Amino acid sequence: MREAGSSADEQQIRAMVGYVRIQRLGFLLPTARMDDEAYSFSVPGVGKLVTAIKKTRTQILSTLKRTKYKETHEQQLKKAKLKHSCFQLKFHLADMEGCGLIRRTKVTSGVLVAVADK
Incomplete structure (x- = not known):
């Protein structure tokens, strides 16, 4: 049972790393809304x-x-x-x-x- 839980955690960590990487490259930009965390898609250049x-x-x-x-x-x-x-x-x-x-x-x-x- 633990193995299934750890693989889900690993998948979440990988998704977060991918998310941060996309944000650093400039493809995801945070919007100016204060009420919720929203992002817009961007193509740099x-x-x-x-x-x-x-x-x-x-x-x-x-x-x-x-x-x-x-x-x-x-x-x-x-x-x-x-x-x-x-x-x-x-x-x-x-x-x-x-x-x-x-x-x-x-x-x-x-x-x-x-x-x-x-």
Whole structure:
């Protein structure tokens, strides 16, 4: 009977150690409520990632808007250097297409990227 109790205690200790470790890494942040002990989930450093993605979206959209018909070939976009991102252009185009900011159309000469109609 004691063995079962000690293994439950060990599991509680391991859970507490894991809890403290997650808190030290910055994934669990205590909330400002005084009445009870509550925590919120956090992803450290995600702000920099979101900022970089937004700036790259703006860069790609401004490049497209400067063209005559607000569209260009994907190969032309690949020539431009992405200033704010370490991700490839494919990632950003897929992200922007999923958000409805651009549309991609396959044509005989490749893929045409255009600003989405609103």
